[in-house]
Amino acid sequence: MSDQLIFTYVIDGDDFTRAGEASSSVKNKLKMIGVDSDVIRRVAIAMYEGEINMVIHANGGVITVTISDTDITMVLADSGPGIPDIDKAMQEGYSTAREEVRSLGFGAGMGLPNMKRYTDEMHIDTVLGTGTTITMKVNL
Amino acid sequence: MKLQTILELPQCRVLVKGDPSREISRIFCCDLLSIAMGKAPSDGVWVTVMGNKNTLAVASLTDTACIVLAEGVSLDEDTLAKAEEEGIAILATDLPIFDIALEIHEAGDL
Numbered sequence: 001m002s003d004q005l006i007f008t009y010v011i012d013g014d015d016f017t018r019a020g021e022a023s024s025s026v027k028n029k030l031k032m033i034g035v036d037s038d039v040i041r042r043v044a045i046a047m048y049e050g051e052i053n054m055v056i057h058a059n060g061g062v063i064t065v066t067i068s069d070t071d072i073t074m075v076l077a078d079s080g081p082g083i084p085d086i087d088k089a090m091q092e093g094y095s096t097a098r099e100e101v102r103s104l105g106f107g108a109g110m111g112l113p114n115m116k117r118y119t120d121e122m123h124i125d126t127v128l129g130t131g132t133t134i135t136m137k138v139n140l
Numbered sequence: 141m142k143l144q145t146i147l148e149l150p151q152c153r154v155l156v157k158g159d160p161s162r163e164i165s166r167i168f169c170c171d172l173l174s175i176a177m178g179k180a181p182s183d184g185v186w187v188t189v190m191g192n193k194n195t196l197a198v199a200s201l202t203d204t205a206c207i208v209l210a211e212g213v214s215l216d217e218d219t220l221a222k223a224e225e226e227g228i229a230i231l232a233t234d235l236p237i238f239d240i241a242l243e244i245h246e247a248g249d250l
Contacts, residue, residue, distance in 0.1 A: 105195070
């Protein structure tokens with residue numbers, strides 16, 4: 001069994017302007033380890049979208065990033081309202097974001113589709129009223 | 141084209157100069173951060189009217205070299221300081237997005 005690096009980030013649900021700090025930190029760590037720049041970009045985009053979603057919809061949550069020899073796995077867990085219709089949420093352009101979020105340039109309904117597009121695997125576990133856990137994997 | 145060429149455009153005010161020797165790949169125009177997140181090219185110049193902290197976060201994650209804020213939009217001091225730290229150039233202009241993108245295109249033959 002080879003070594004793994006594990007990082008955990010608590011995402012503040014109240015502060016929209018700080019969203020992105022966790023993804024930025026992961027990006028810098030991957031750069032330091034010398035991970036391929038295309039992989040770094042994909043991880044950073046997918047994680048940032050997830051981070052933004054947690055702030056917009058779920059009042060924050062916890063992100064755990066595991067780096068192994070073969071892949072980078074991100075687990076984003078929140079205790080938000082859950083996703084009522086995953087198929088709809090996966091459609092580009094479908095969004096339930098509030099107006100104030102849209103005025104900041106988000107809420108275009110690209111979050112989940114981007115997360116799927118930029119990762120090799122994505123799995124959504126959601127329970128209405130309990131929360132959502134999204135697991136994403138990018139192969140090295 | 142190097143970033144220096146854009147920094148010298150008379151229509152732009154340089155708020156943060158970044159790394160003038162950085163080679164620019166493309167010009168990208170977009171105001172929706174959700175789309176910019178997926179589409180902004182590495183080492184690109186991103187022209188937008190969306191001036192908030194999240195603009196810088198998206199630029200940083202996509203390895204954008206330079207943000208050009210059009211239509212007189214600006215960014216707060218904290219965000220400019222952060223851009224300085226991250227080596228991302230920030231310019232501001234009163235011109236509309238298309239006009240300044242065209243100026244950059246003509247200056248740099250991109």
